[in-house]
Amino acid sequence: MKLVLEAVTREVNGESHLYSMSMALEPGLNVLLGPTQAGKTSLMRVMAGLDRPTTGQVLVDGQDVTGRPIQQRNVAFVYQQFINYPSLTVFENIASPLRLQKKISNDEIQRRVRETAEMMRIGHLLDRLPAALSGGQQQRTAIARALVKQAPLLLLDEPLVNLDYKLREELRAELGQIFARRNAIVVYSTTEPLEALLMGGVTAVLDKGDLLQIGPTLAVYHQPAQRRVGEVFSDPPLNILPAVFEGGLALLSGDVRFPLPPHMAGLAGGTYWLGVRAHHVAMEAHLGREIEIPAWIELAELSGSETIVHADHRDGSGGEFHLIAQLSGIHNFSYEQQARLYLDPHRLFAFTASGALAASPPRAADQRKERA
Amino acid sequence: MQKTVNHRAWLLVLPVVLSVAFSAILPLMTVVNYSVQDILGPGQRVWVGNEWFIDTVRNPDLHAAFWRNLLFSFQVLLIQIPLGIAVALALPAKGWQASLSLVLIALPLLIPWNVVGTIWQIFGRADIGLGGYFVNNILGISYNYTLEPRDAWITVLVMDVWHWTPLVALLCYAGLRAIPDPFYQAARIDGAKLWSIFWYIQLPKLRGVLLIAVLLRFMDSFMIYTEPFVVTGGGPGTATTFLSIYLSNIAIGQFDLGNGSAFSLIYFLLIQILCFVFYTTILRVGRK
């Protein structure tokens, strides 16, 4: 199956939820990544046939299905909320889409439900009612019900967002593997960059109803076409530093300047935005980290195994910017402490003043390949 | 919302549309028919235009009934709303006591309306009624609802309070239970007294249900018929002749169908307008 959207737009009460979007999806994992209000749900509803696009076409295997209701398409949909039939057991919940199809024998239903339940690790819960399950188990049931149909199009709208983080961690690791084995177009929406990376496949980055970029997940992550893509696809947020390039030097603020690294050498002078991901901001000097930035530490967030330091740089002439550093392990910092942050110029993205990607850092893996 | 279109859905709505047309629109058209013609007998009719309407609007008895009914409705609200809140506050929040008191409170609501009237007609009688006897002989206050307009008014009012305050109380009770515990806990931590808790937490959180209660009670009392008809028949004199009773006197008592129809339509319109006013008020207040 191949799903093609051609210049799909959607307006509700004069408000645009989707601007013109075109994409072609192949069987495999497709992640829709974007913050809230990006249009992820609107897009999935159009793909499913729950909503009709205002303009544009939806094609399945070259056939126009725009406006065909969801009942007449073979689609499975999983929502954020754990939606199950409260009066049916887990078994009957999972079996429900099969019962609607007339031609499936009872034995076949038994076999497929058990197989899917085992895969979602709820095989031991088949006799329970949804109310007797934990949130994670309820969502596993809902996902199993979607999987059992073996629909060629499986849509999951932020399915893990309402789970505790430990459950989320377990489930998303499993889901990626389960989806990878299916011959279906799986569309998975999320706000979390980490989830997109875990799922792999293709990622489409959405923001405010616009499709910003679509491509293989790691390629989008390492080469964001615009500043906004980099921001959406970074957690902690992408550091954005205003810079002026002049005569082979980059000027960050009154007191921070450094020679342009090779991947930016070809850029014309002018103003740019430099982007650097938080895990490339260090608190220790090291070979290659040539940019040294004095800053005041504002807050250190501890995420369990990582420390995320928020710091402010202010120079004498009123220039200032905010920097976020992500450090492995748990470290203690006190508030309003002076510190020095270090950047490796080879890790910097450069975006033009209007936000387009001007230069992206060479990847270590690519460098390794070159060396070999 | 622009959904994918499925025209078969209309078929499912059709039975409802048909039955509403049969039960509501056809009878209404009959009334319209009578309100613009003078029908003297089968095949004998005279087109009179808006005469019945003008006649009705200028009728001083009807004005009197209108003001009487309005006064009654306001008294009903003035008593039943605070009383209903008070009852709801006094009810236990949980346990078997809660279930028991809810059942007891709801009893008057389960009694057919004309039975309510009959109960109070007997209850209030000075000779054989418990209430009437008590007021006259034990309290020593002269009371007779068949003779004294004031007594009749009070009887109908008390009966309505007895019949309908439980509805307000139940609505408020549901509203009170919907207030999350942290609000009470926070108020205790803030050192709030009971009165402050009522004024700053309970009353504001009840606003939604109270608006519904006011709407229902106003509409119902403005259309009241059965109970006063059974107890007082609108009397003595016109003391308890509310709009509905007056209407049935014209239409059924005097068989004055033209006047009755015109009056019905005006009455209907009035209720619609009041409904609309209340409805938009609720929406607007809810949005704030």
Place this chain on the structure above:
Amino acid sequence: MAEVKLRGLAHSYHPQPGKPEDYAVRPLEMTWEDGGAYALLGPSGCGKTTLLNIISGLIQPTQGQVLFDGKDVTELPTERRNIAQVFQFPVIYDTMTVFDNLAFPLRNRGVRPSEVTRRVQEIAEQLDLTEDLRRRASGLSADIKQKISLGRGLVRSDVAAILFDEPLTVIDPQLKLVLRSKLKQIHRQFKLTLIYVTHDQTEALTFADQVVVMYEGSVVQVGTPQELFERPAHTFVGYFIGSPGMNLLPARLVDGRVCVGDQPLPVNAGALRLAAGDELSIGIRPEFVRYSTAAAPDALPVHVTRVEDLGNYQIVTAELVGTAQRVKAKLAEEAAASLGPGWLQFPAERLRIYRNGMAV
């Protein structure tokens, strides 16, 4: 401001508790020092909210005492305990302005109007609420409402402790950071005893100097964020803190050496003795596992089954040869990792030994 002490405290929702499982909070001793920032961290149903409600006086414990500065307050109702609480969903008085909301606890206690105005303005300044003081509280966003809830506690000069029950649940992700930073600042300025209940590790670790981890009604570790990460006292702490959590492998004692499968590990078991039925396991964080493509002394042969490139870092999942045990290792983004045979090293100083779940 006060020191909060729990003595022999336990609570059960059963009328006649017998088994340990009947207790929502199992017997515990605990001291929360004056001016400390504490977090109570645990999954849902671990008893953390029950414990918080016992401290605030909303629940009477089945047994034991609650002491504020040495004074027994177990029998005292909430309003006489001088505590303030911020709830999961913002609690504000809808009909009042922000100013009146903040002034409410003071007015209820008969504080002079001039003093009320002074205190409210001072706290509003601290919480960046000055501009909203004249506005009706009902129309404001959730983060401002939570600040108002906090402010109602801060205005009182007599507050012994402020308790927080998952206060950031309804706050937008972008604003959580701002509020977290505000809370830290408030703590430094007011030197209040703060107790913060959450199931979110980031919130707990960021907020607290000392984190109390609860699991199935018991406190399994009290420690700084660093201690929880580097030296989990209980396997649950290892699992719950960190993403991914600690690798936990069932182990055996063979001739005084700790072995996983048949592989002895480079760890000093010392005088460790096991009683019959004891379960031994070893734990090591994925961050501390060293991976190499070539054999090295002390390295265990493994079979790498998965390599996930997560942008910032890579996660290698490997099976120990000769066992079905899986180990995860966290690698730098540039590190070269490949499927198939490989070697893992467990540095001795990072290995933790657990007997029946408790660190040895």
